[in-house]
Amino acid sequence: MMHPNIPAPALEAPPVEPPTRDQSFFYHSIDLGDAGIIKGQFDLGPHLHNYWAGxxxxxxxxxxxxxxxxxxxxxxxxAGGEVTALELAQGADWDVIPYRDWDSTEFKIARSTLQMQLRNSFWHTHNALSLDAKLLLGSVYNIPEAVGDFDCSTICAVLLHLRHPLEALEQVTARTKKQIVIAEPLPGECLDQETIDLLHGANRTGQSDALLQRIGQLSRAQLADPAALFFRPDHTTQAPKETWWSLPPAAIEAWLGVMGFRVDAFKLYLLEHDSTYAFHKPSGHQDRKTFHPYWSISATRVKG
Ligand SMILES: C[S@@+](CC[C@H](N)C(=O)[O-])C[C@H]1O[C@@H](n2cnc3c(N)ncnc32)[C@H](O)[C@@H]1O
Structure with missing residues (x-):
């Protein structure tokens, strides 16, 4: 194991007093029934079929x-799953980019507070919707055998934020008996110029119809899809602060092959990000919607 200092995940009991909405930060838009509708950065409801690759x-x-x-x-x-979720434990921080001449102290304190509010939002949802799901607190970098094995696993919009995405995937696949689902933003490098132009136009005007149509017509074979990872931190601008990679599907497919999995479904689709609800707003930020092509794959264990 490459991260011997990361404690094994521990089950967190649902709080006796569920956190209030005010104590929570909502990443997702969600309809909590009697507790109301909450707006977050991503409304995944209309996209679930694609997001889970069917x-x-x-x-x-x-x-x-x-x-x-x-x-x-x-x-x-x-959907009928018996869910165990694994979230970052208090004190197990995000992989913030360690720019040499950036004092990250304040950012990390704010991030840690946000993680607490994010866990609160999970328990708020859990309580409002009377969920049975269990929550493990730890890190994806250490999922020992004692956690048990699962029929399926999902790791969606997580790998881009990890310094060691391949290692994380190795940990998850080791606990996955049958099927894994992965979703990630599609790197711009995978798209042709016509689609890039439509994407820029949609992000400028807020009108996504032409882009939506184009993404709907694109097949995987039309993508530039190298088995490579694109490294995003730029030391000259010190941005981004907490995104490491853009991951083409071919890179993840190749690594899944090594782990004994075969990709059997692929989806390409468009998500809207509403930055009004974002946590980190760098200087010059404007609250608005932006459009992001995403890919999802589902892969089945074929070895071991
Ligand atoms: C961008 S959000 C994606 C949320 C959700 N999976 C989705 O697809 O909408 C990233 C999630 O990964 C969690 N995360 C980040 N680093 C992690 C780590 N090392 N171990 C476990 N979870 C982590 C974050 O706390 C957050 O819940």
């Missing part, structure tokens, strides 16, 4: 990495 979770045990506000947890449960 996977079926009925009567499956599911390990969900990085549940954030629990929208996907709730929907996995509604």
């Amino acid at each position: 996977a079926n979770f009925e009567n499956q045990t599911v390990l969900e990495i990085g549940p954030a506000s629990g929208f996907l947890t709730a929907r996995l449960e509604r």
Whole structure:
């Protein structure tokens, strides 16, 4: 194991007093029934079929990495899954980029507070929707055998934020008996110029119809899809602060092959990000919607 200092995940009991909405930060938009509708950065509801690459979770045990506000947890449960979510423990910080001449102290304190509010949002959702899902607190970098094995796992919009995405995936696949679902933003480098122009236009005007149509027509074979990772931190601008990689699907497919998995479903689709609800707003930030092509794959264990 490469991270012997990261403690094994521990089960967190649901708080006796569930956190209030004010104590929570919502990453996902979510309808909490009597507790109301909450707006977050991503409204994944209309995209679930694509986001999970069409996977079926009925009567499956599911390990969900990085549940954030629990929208996907709730929907996995509604889809018939018996869910165990794994979220960062208090004190196990995000992989913030260690720019040499940047004092990250304040950022890390703010991040740690946000993680607490994010865990609160999970328990708020859990309580409002009377979920059965269990929550493990730890890190994806250390998922020992004692955690148990699961029929399925999901790791969506997490790998880009990790310094060691391949190692994380190795940990998750080791606990996955049958099927893994992965979703990630598609690197711009994978797109042709026509689509890039439509993307820029949509992000400028807020109108996404032409882009939506284009993304809907694109097949995987039309993508530039190298088995490579694109490294995002730029020391000259000290941005981004907490995103390491853009990951083409071919890179993840190749690594999944090494782990004994075969990709059997691929989806390409468009998500809207509403930055009004973002935590980190660098200088010059404007609250607005932006559009992001995403890919998802579902892969089945074929070896060991
Ligand atoms: C961008 S959010 C994605 C949330 C959700 N999976 C989705 O697809 O909408 C990333 C999630 O991964 C979690 N995360 C980040 N680093 C992690 C780590 N080392 N171990 C476990 N979870 C981590 C974050 O706390 C957050 O819940």
